[in-house]
Amino acid sequence: xxxxxxxxxxxxxxxxxxxxxxxxxxxxxxxxxxxxxxxxxxxxxxxxxxxxxxxxxxxxxxxxxxxxxxxxxxxxxxxxxxxxxxxxxxxxxxxxxxxxxxxxxxxxxxxxxxxxxxxxxxxxxxxxxxxxxxxxxxxxxxxxxxxxxxxxxxxxxxxxxxxxxxxxxxxxxxxxxxxxxxxxxxxxxxxxxxxxxxxxxxxxxxxxxxxxxxxxxxxxxxxxxxxxxxxxxxxxxxxxxxxxxxxxxxxxxxxxxxxxxxxxxxxxxxxxxxxxxxxxxxxxxxxxxxxxxxxxxxxxxxxxxxxxxxxxxxxxxxxxxxxxxxxxxxxxxxxxxxxxxxxxxxxxxxxxxxxxxxxxxxxxxxxxxxxxxxxxxxxxxxxxxxxxxxxxxxxxxxxxxxxxxxxxxxxxxxxxxxxxxxxxxxxxxxxxxxxxxxxxxxxxxxxxxxxxxxxxxxxxxxxxxxxxxxxxxxxxxxxxxxxxxxxxxxxxxxxxxxxxxxxxxxxxxxxxxxxxxxxxxxxxxxxxxxxxxxxxxxxxxxxxxxxxxxxxxxxxxxxxxxxxxxx
Amino acid sequence: xxxxxxxxxxxxxxxxxxxxxxxxxxxxxxxxxxxxxxxxxxxxxxxxxxxxxx
Numbered sequence: 001x002x003x004x005x006x007x008x009x010x011x012x013x014x015x016x017x018x019x020x021x022x023x024x025x026x027x028x029x030x031x032x033x034x035x036x037x038x039x040x041x042x043x044x045x046x047x048x049x050x051x052x053x054x055x056x057x058x059x060x061x062x063x064x065x066x067x068x069x070x071x072x073x074x075x076x077x078x079x080x081x082x083x084x085x086x087x088x089x090x091x092x093x094x095x096x097x098x099x100x101x102x103x104x105x106x107x108x109x110x111x112x113x114x115x116x117x118x119x120x121x122x123x124x125x126x127x128x129x130x131x132x133x134x135x136x137x138x139x140x141x142x143x144x145x146x147x148x149x150x151x152x153x154x155x156x157x158x159x160x161x162x163x164x165x166x167x168x169x170x171x172x173x174x175x176x177x178x179x180x181x182x183x184x185x186x187x188x189x190x191x192x193x194x195x196x197x198x199x200x201x202x203x204x205x206x207x208x209x210x211x212x213x214x215x216x217x218x219x220x221x222x223x224x225x226x227x228x229x230x231x232x233x234x235x236x237x238x239x240x241x242x243x244x245x246x247x248x249x250x251x252x253x254x255x256x257x258x259x260x261x262x263x264x265x266x267x268x269x270x271x272x273x274x275x276x277x278x279x280x281x282x283x284x285x286x287x288x289x290x291x292x293x294x295x296x297x298x299x300x301x302x303x304x305x306x307x308x309x310x311x312x313x314x315x316x317x318x319x320x321x322x323x324x325x326x327x328x329x330x331x332x333x334x335x336x337x338x339x340x341x342x343x344x345x346x347x348x349x350x351x352x353x354x355x356x357x358x359x360x361x362x363x364x365x366x367x368x369x370x371x372x373x374x375x376x377x378x379x380x381x382x383x384x385x386x387x388x389x390x391x392x393x394x395x396x397x398x399x400x401x402x403x404x405x406x407x408x409x410x411x412x413x414x415x416x417x418x419x420x421x422x423x424x425x426x427x428x429x430x431x432x433x434x435x436x437x438x439x440x441x442x443x444x445x446x447x448x449x450x451x452x453x454x455x456x457x458x459x460x461x462x463x464x465x466x467x468x469x470x471x472x473x474x475x476x477x478x479x480x481x482x483x484x485x486x487x488x489x490x491x492x493x494x495x496x497x498x499x500x501x502x503x504x505x506x507x508x509x510x511x512x513x514x515x516x517x518x519x520x521x522x523x524x525x526x527x528x529x530x531x532x533x534x535x536x537x538x539x540x541x542x543x544x545x546x547x548x549x550x551x552x553x554x555x556x557x558x559x560x561x562x563x564x565x566x567x
Numbered sequence: 568x569x570x571x572x573x574x575x576x577x578x579x580x581x582x583x584x585x586x587x588x589x590x591x592x593x594x595x596x597x598x599x600x601x602x603x604x605x606x607x608x609x610x611x612x613x614x615x616x617x618x619x620x621x
Contacts, residue, residue: 179585179588180589185588189594191595192594196598196602226607267588274601278606281610289617290614294609
């Protein structure tokens with residue numbers, strides 16, 4: 001390699017990884033931008049929760065729907081996908097010891113994403129694009145709302161192709177041997193799903209934009225729904241793949257954990273690639289225009305294979321942690337490895353909480369909702385946002401927050417400040433999000449509609465009343481939303497303060513003990529399995545999960561039987 | 568495959584499944600074409616086959 005090419009690299013003193021400086025810049029800028037959109041979207045989320053809290057009922061109807069639109073776009077798309085770009089560049093250039101292919105195109109992608117996201121936000125804040133995240137036709141937003149989303153998607157697609165090009169460069173320049181590391185394989189999974197997501201978005205949003213400026217006369221609402229959910233739900237499957245990759249990355253960096261079996265974990269990711277996007281169909285389970293065959297194949301057959309992938313990861317991630325801890329000598333009883341895990345390290349704590357909550361809250365409820373018959377119990381109720389706050393917020397957002405505590409020293413070369421606040425942050429956020437998810441699902445089970453400004457129906461001609469328990473749950477949802485917001489503020493304060501005022505690490509390793517200490521490069525940047533299945537603690541945890549899963553599944557069948565009794 | 572077995576077996580043919588998993592562009596093709604056919608095309612054909620109201 002030439003001297004000028006070498007000048008573009010530094011060697012990370014903590015991990016020994018070769019860091020391509022243009023890639024590092026792109027990781028930094030995408031991560032920082034992501035956090036800004038999280039702050040904006042989180043603020044709108046708080047306003048939504050305070051309005052749906054019956055005793056507070058903060059916003060008037062028009063501003064409520066505006067805030068709901070802004071909340072959905074900023075957190076479900078902009079925060080997550082900017083951060084995923086950082087993950088893709090990290091998992092390709094850094095983990096493969098490679099240069100990033102065409103950093104200039106990476107910047108083009110970044111600027112397009114930023115312009116698109118700002119444009120969509122402007123359209124929403126102007127008040128004439130209050131169409132919510134789904135923007136179902138025939139509701140019509142301002143043209144620059146659709147244009148903003150299209151420009152954002154084009155930018156993201158460029159970023160994804162820079163990632164694929166980097167894989168080719170790394171292979172050609174022999175920067176790694178054999179197969180890519182598992183974390184990179186998880187990122188490939190996310191990138192594949194991203195391509196399908198963005199193509200689906202282009203197929204439907206470009207004609208919708210043309211419709212908004214009058215060049216097309218009609219968009220069929222059901223075709224719109226089918227294709228839009230190819231984007232809308234698949235975009236959340238990018239998150240699942242990315243945050244599972246982040247779980248493996250944190251376990252490897254903090255504990256040196258290797259996957260139990262590389263083959264099994266890769267096959268689980270392959271299940272995602274083949275089947276996860278098909279779960280988009282569960283949004284259309286109540287549509288009379290779609291056949292039983294299409295609904296049942298895409299949800300109750302194909303989706304279960306993707307769920308199998310998630311359950312494999314649910315076994316192998318804690319299993320790899322247990323194997324690593326037992327190797328260090330934590331072998332007493334079934335759970336010494338877990339008791340003596342680094343719970344004061346926000347990266348580990350956030351990752352493990354994300355894993356547990358994604359499985360118990362988002363995972364189980366997702367399977368229940370994806371069952372056609374059971375879906376009727378909660379379709380378009382608050383149960384749906386309860387479910388996806390369990391997946392996207394408790395699962396993805398918390399995992400991304402957790403990995404930030406490693407990225408700040410590794411990429412920004414700054415030590416963390418406000419360590420106590422950092423240590424508390426994942427717990428505070430997790431408690432808040434657990435409450436949000438559970439109470440919204442509870443209210444939804446009692447029939448409370450989603451996306452509704454006034455659950456008392458005070459101006460309705462025909463009165464409708466929910467049980468008192470539903471009002472209690474919406475109040476508790478508001479309380480826990482405040483807690484989650486505090487957790488979010490803690491995260492932003494710690495990250496911003498660390499990047500601006502944290503001790504500069506330069507060529508030194510992070511001081512130890514620090515909350516995010518001692519990254520271990522070998523496990524994250526190489527191929528290799530732990531090679532043990534003597535994991536009694538993980539076996540017990542997985543059994544508890546299965547019992548909860550089966551019980552909850554059949555409780556819902558019981559509810560359904562009570563709704564439509566057999567005579 | 569363990570690390571040791573992997574390095575020792577460098578001359579062995581790479582298993583079919585591993586060749587698929589090691590090729591991101593095959594994965595990209597599968598990950599786009601399967602949902603495009605089973606979800607998008609099948610779904611749009613379902614909508615297109617709904618009789619038009621008289």
